[in-house]
Amino acid sequence: MEKQFPKLQIINENGEWNDETYRSEITEELTKELYTKMLRSRLFDRKGVNLQRQGRIGTYVPFEGQEASQIGSALAMGEGDWMFPTYRDHAATMTFGHSLKTLFLYWKGRQEGCIPPEGKNIFPPAVPIASQLLHATGAAWAEKLKGTDRASIVYFGDGATSEGDFHEGLNFASVFNAPVVFFNQNNGFAISVPIEKQMKSKTIAQKAVAYEMEGVRLDGNDVFAVYFHTRTAVERARKGEGPTLIEAVTWRYGAHTTADDPSKYRDQNESATRREKTDPILRLERFMKNENMWDEKWAGDLQESLTAEIEAAVKEMEETDAPHYNDVFDHVFAENPWPIESQKEAYAHSRGDR
């Protein structure tokens, strides 16, 4: 199966060409855009971990190490397309249009963090595992019924492939030929459980075979491989040629969440080695140096401006007015039925507010 589904790569770990198919499209402009977006998300992520440690937000879910998977795939999507993230995919959602402030608000326990930007089809993060695959299929199916060429992308991890909803999502998409890209980030661990204990399958991409669907396995730390192969999958979906299952092989350096301690279940030296060897951002930097696209001043300025952008978003998040308790009651239905209305009144009364 590993032979049937080889790990596709465009540039290798040293930033050297491995597949030159897309060489003419890999311009300095595209490369710098990808680099910028990856660095932006990494700085955001580190800020998130720090804010949690300082008690300024709640539990945070870090994604450091998975930037290429999320950004390469999100950038392959078009304006009106749909995105269904998990709680670890803020690099994808910020690339697709979420504001940094909104993302921080989510981790501050604010319902506002679930609201998509105007005109963007971004679903709130799926917390239950794999449930979102069916939503992505349904939304894509709707686009097909409406006769548009829009598609969905849905994110999920290696552990999610064990859930029934994963298989139901793939089967429905296959049966109804829905324009969906099932984007799996295989980071090797479902919290503490390594993939060898999760499944006997050697690859996740091979699961596509059972659903008569295209399966692609790629190096999820090679942002070009992610971007171009996802784009191909999206193009196929738009043309009515059906869904694709993409397995992006990657790694999360840190904990599952800030409440998790990875040293309980794995040797964190592995993460340290990977930071040196297979890091997606470092790889792009090496590539840019090889291709004479690297400019120290540009990189320094970029770091500075992105840091300022993130600090501004933190400030906005922290200056957002405290939520009103009416928000607990007023959005469950279009109109409050009497039990909710009377509970709301009783609560206000108990506080002496009316």
Added chain:
Amino acid sequence: MTTAVDTKKLTMVQAVTDGMRVMMKEQENVIVLGEDVGQNGGVFRATDGLVGEFGDKRVIDTPLAESGIIGTSIGLAMNGFKPIAEMQFLGFIYPAFNQIMTHASRIRARTLGAFTVPMVIRAPFGAGVRAPEIHSDSVEALFTGMPGMKVVVPSNPYDAKGMLISAIEDPDPVLFLEPMRCYRSTKMDVPEGKYNVPLGKAARLHEGSDVSIFAYGAMMDVVTKAAKAAEEKGIKCDVIDLRTLYPLDKDMIAESVQKTGRAVIVHEAPGTGGLGETIMSLINDTSFLYMKAPVERVTGFDTPVPMFALEDHYLPSADRVVQAIEKVTQF
């Protein structure tokens, strides 16, 4: 003459671990399975150390699939094992609802006892720990309303261990709910080795003659504070920790309200369809003519548990409970 029993100071989560350890030592067929329960020792460390002690054939990291965990546990239970299945959070139990509702809870009835499902489903639950979305649901009433399931909720380390042992020994499926807020809130002397706290029996935490307060789990702390505040105003509360939600301790509920004639019921689950309604109907059935005031309920709202920036509004507070106590005494 009593025999001195060695005790250890344990938190609730440590007491839960100890309960499993005691039963795994005693009965070879007791196994633990769930997501991250092995090497990681569970996301709350409830199974910490068990894989080292009992091996990975008895403490099993399963694939990530709640329906899979419960469905295979049913098969294991029907075929000689006593699975303790961990749901990582009660809010993640929904994919397994089908297995519990259509199989675990009714196989005995369907086969007139030829097949039984002696299993325990453990699940942390409840709000108030600033957890991410969906992690804070209190949906015990979905299961108390499910024919064939017992549902229990300890509120302290001693009860947690003793009730877990009783749940493991029970011949039928038991949903064992662990209030996250109580996991590490206090330490308590817990006897070493095996002891039982019976299922179906409530406990009186404080004796009083004016108002009965019925609650369970993390709400015990809230109602205890409220009862103290009421006492300062001269109102004596009979504080009852229900402990088992199905079957309820009808006798203690009746005895208490027949003494006080007033009742306040507190739970963080939504009011509609909550345990409060069941308890009110029990009071109606057993003690209608003793009542001096309509029963008051202080509950969560008929809304999803909000994200944590608003969860303190959602959760019943000692203030709201005191107001309810005053209302029933001033009726």
